[in-house]
Amino acid sequence: MVNFLDLIWLIPLFLAAGAVLMLLLGRRLDPQPPSEAALAPGVAAGSGEHPNAGAHGAHPAAPWRFLISLLGPGTVFVSLILSLGAVIQLAGLPERVHEVIKYTWIPAFPFHTADGGAARLAADFGFLLDPLSAVMILVVTLVGFLIHVYSIGYMGHEGGYYRFFGYMNLFVFFMLTLVLANNYLLMFVGWEGVGLCSYLLIGFYFHRKSAGDAGKKAFVVNRIGDAGFIVGILLMLAVFGTVRFLDVNAALADRQVETGFGVLSAMALLLFVGATGKSAQIPLFTWLPDAMEGPTPVSALIHAATMVTAGVYMVARSSALFALTPQTSFLVAAIGAATAILAASIALVQNDIKRVLAYSTVSQLGYMFLAAGVGAYWVAIFHLYTHAFFKALLFLGAGSVIHALGGEQDIRRMGGLKDKIPVTYRTMWIASLAIAGIPPLAGFFSKDEILWQTWSSPLGSKALWAVGVVTAFLTAFYMWRLMFLTFHGRPRLSEETARRLHESPPVMTVPLVALAAGSVAAGWIGVPKIWTWFGEGFRLFEHWLEPVFAAATTRWHAEAGAHHHHHASTEWALMILSVAIAAGGIALARHLYVVRPEAPEAIRQRAAPVYDVLYNKWYVDEIYDFLFVNGLAKGGGSLLSRFDSAVVDGGVNGTGWLTRFTSSISVWWDTWVVDGTVRLLAFTVKMFSYPMRLLQTGYLQSYALVILVGVAVALGYYLVR
Amino acid sequence: MLHPITSAHYLVLSAALLLIGTIGVLTRRNMVVILMSIELILNAVNINLVTFSRHFGDVHGQIFAIFVITVAAAETAVGLGILIALFRNRETVLADEVDLLKW
Numbered sequence: 001m002v003n004f005l006d007l008i009w010l011i012p013l014f015l016a017a018g019a020v021l022m023l024l025l026g027r028r029l030d031p032q033p034p035s036e037a038a039l040a041p042g043v044a045a046g047s048g049e050h051p052n053a054g055a056h057g058a059h060p061a062a063p064w065r066f067l068i069s070l071l072g073p074g075t076v077f078v079s080l081i082l083s084l085g086a087v088i089q090l091a092g093l094p095e096r097v098h099e100v101i102k103y104t105w106i107p108a109f110p111f112h113t114a115d116g117g118a119a120r121l122a123a124d125f126g127f128l129l130d131p132l133s134a135v136m137i138l139v140v141t142l143v144g145f146l147i148h149v150y151s152i153g154y155m156g157h158e159g160g161y162y163r164f165f166g167y168m169n170l171f172v173f174f175m176l177t178l179v180l181a182n183n184y185l186l187m188f189v190g191w192e193g194v195g196l197c198s199y200l201l202i203g204f205y206f207h208r209k210s211a212g213d214a215g216k217k218a219f220v221v222n223r224i225g226d227a228g229f230i231v232g233i234l235l236m237l238a239v240f241g242t243v244r245f246l247d248v249n250a251a252l253a254d255r256q257v258e259t260g261f262g263v264l265s266a267m268a269l270l271l272f273v274g275a276t277g278k279s280a281q282i283p284l285f286t287w288l289p290d291a292m293e294g295p296t297p298v299s300a301l302i303h304a305a306t307m308v309t310a311g312v313y314m315v316a317r318s319s320a321l322f323a324l325t326p327q328t329s330f331l332v333a334a335i336g337a338a339t340a341i342l343a344a345s346i347a348l349v350q351n352d353i354k355r356v357l358a359y360s361t362v363s364q365l366g367y368m369f370l371a372a373g374v375g376a377y378w379v380a381i382f383h384l385y386t387h388a389f390f391k392a393l394l395f396l397g398a399g400s401v402i403h404a405l406g407g408e409q410d411i412r413r414m415g416g417l418k419d420k421i422p423v424t425y426r427t428m429w430i431a432s433l434a435i436a437g438i439p440p441l442a443g444f445f446s447k448d449e450i451l452w453q454t455w456s457s458p459l460g461s462k463a464l465w466a467v468g469v470v471t472a473f474l475t476a477f478y479m480w481r482l483m484f485l486t487f488h489g490r491p492r493l494s495e496e497t498a499r500r501l502h503e504s505p506p507v508m509t510v511p512l513v514a515l516a517a518g519s520v521a522a523g524w525i526g527v528p529k530i531w532t533w534f535g536e537g538f539r540l541f542e543h544w545l546e547p548v549f550a551a552a553t554t555r556w557h558a559e560a561g562a563h564h565h566h567h568a569s570t571e572w573a574l575m576i577l578s579v580a581i582a583a584g585g586i587a588l589a590r591h592l593y594v595v596r597p598e599a600p601e602a603i604r605q606r607a608a609p610v611y612d613v614l615y616n617k618w619y620v621d622e623i624y625d626f627l628f629v630n631g632l633a634k635g636g637g638s639l640l641s642r643f644d645s646a647v648v649d650g651g652v653n654g655t656g657w658l659t660r661f662t663s664s665i666s667v668w669w670d671t672w673v674v675d676g677t678v679r680l681l682a683f684t685v686k687m688f689s690y691p692m693r694l695l696q697t698g699y700l701q702s703y704a705l706v707i708l709v710g711v712a713v714a715l716g717y718y719l720v721r
Numbered sequence: 722m723l724h725p726i727t728s729a730h731y732l733v734l735s736a737a738l739l740l741i742g743t744i745g746v747l748t749r750r751n752m753v754v755i756l757m758s759i760e761l762i763l764n765a766v767n768i769n770l771v772t773f774s775r776h777f778g779d780v781h782g783q784i785f786a787i788f789v790i791t792v793a794a795a796e797t798a799v800g801l802g803i804l805i806a807l808f809r810n811r812e813t814v815l816a817d818e819v820d821l822l823k824w
Contacts, residue, residue: 699816700816705747
């Protein structure tokens, strides 16, 4: 029997190997046909991203291309198997925690913590498998695998095939590093890595300026959050002297709940700033809708399995910390609720199929933070997990629609597609019901649990609950607006598009069906407590995560005191209300977009100001442009340039003048004193040597004569003597 | 009546050759002639050596003369070699036209 628990470090490693192989060798295996490599494919087809959909088989497949198709999803599959094995074995452990430390990354570096105690900065390449990371690796590898398989079909006719799979593998690698890390520093490595990969993949069609800009925007906005995160980690290091999860949690166990805004609140707040960046919450959510510039499978990967879930995971991972800081927790809940309703309101009026889904993701992430903020961490993770299925399905379904329409993304130019692409339609239908929260689909269980916890938790409030319910209504409405506009009603396609309309190949539809099955069944392991007739086995999810959040949950209950008893009847009533509201949203969407298709236009004209605000996304991008890009960056730029020309340049010029002045003195001294002395010496020597030089005639015979005379003199001397 | 040739005669001949050679070296411009003049000097020495060898009945002088002839041959070979190299460079064999080696 293989001990999978000790092999968890292999789970990310396989993907790193795949990424390295493909990025280094991919170009050899899959040489780009010159036409595709040179021509910008996205530009060729106009607005759409999927230009070659109509030209099936035009590309003569490179002989080794299938290797990439095998390697890309294959590595994820191996990781999935390893993850499954490890999680099954983890369930058998009594304490349900397993830590594998492979190498020392930062050797112990002694320093003093804030309270004067001695501590050592140490971090390992260590991996921690506990129920929380177990859920995460299963979601990441399973959904990631399905998205990879789908990409074989979706990206099959695009240039840069190897580059795409290389980046995708790298993305999943960093995400797995993030969730499997046993300390905050290694987690931060994965955190930055997914940021990098999102930049690479959003800007995949780099020849299109908007894609490059969107990539940069994602990267820069994420950096703002990351700055908060790293400062939070450093603060944690300064206070606790460690960044290892288990040590931090042990240290937190000795702390009291903070009533005011203390160091723990600051720490939690900084971590949350990081989470708002990665998980697209107010105020840093603007990058996510722009991320739609990437290929659709990338959107699915970013929105469902990786990247945006990182923030929720990190807050859940730090639950012991957030549990001690009610004020920060309230802020988390408030930001989550505000983001949920803001993004949902924007999604109401967007016309790009992927943008609607993008805002939907932002909104659903808001739900997750709402849950985390009211202390229901397991519910946040539960929603993360169900959301992964139906949001991946929605994105891949949208990709399939775009693929079928040859790059069309505007839902106003769709309609009546339900019989033309039946598999896509049916699977998306399931996903839309799931996200709207209709029982017994996955979204119902997690969303209902969030609303119930918001109502009943000691940290929650009726106001937050109301926001959540309104958001649920908006969610049902905008999702079914999308469905009805896309699949129902009169076809509004151009003739050219209609002629080429076709269902996607099986390699794309099979992942859709698999995800649809997940969207139906994923919630059945987290049924509400009041559904007693199902037994505790159907509440597996909560029990599974209990050990991870035990510390935090105990705190909340101690805080709240014993007097927080809610009647089952209240929960029933709220549940029925939320389902009714979701159904109402669907019904309203059907009324407006199927029964009376002329109504939305009339409403739009009557409520033009509201519509404009929503359509322009509450002008958040414009406000940021004004405040930060123009106000701060450009204003700061002009200030800097003035500083530059006055102080820096002045300093440089002054120094230059001074140097020239001193050097002119030096030149004078050199010319007259130093050179003068040397010349005088040389002149003297020359003068004295003049008579001697006359002897040196160069004539052979004069020397011979001298020899003769010399001999004569010498001889004469000896003879005469 | 013939007078016998005595050592003094030889020495006079030797002195004459030495004088002619020395004057040749000091006055002639052509370096070939200078080399020939050096040969005259050396031969004067040789005669001198052989004369005294006969005079004292000691064979060492004659052996020494043969050494001198040998060295003279070598010296002439080297001298002519230098001369040819000089001619190739300067197209002259006149000693007073080769006066670069001075201040």
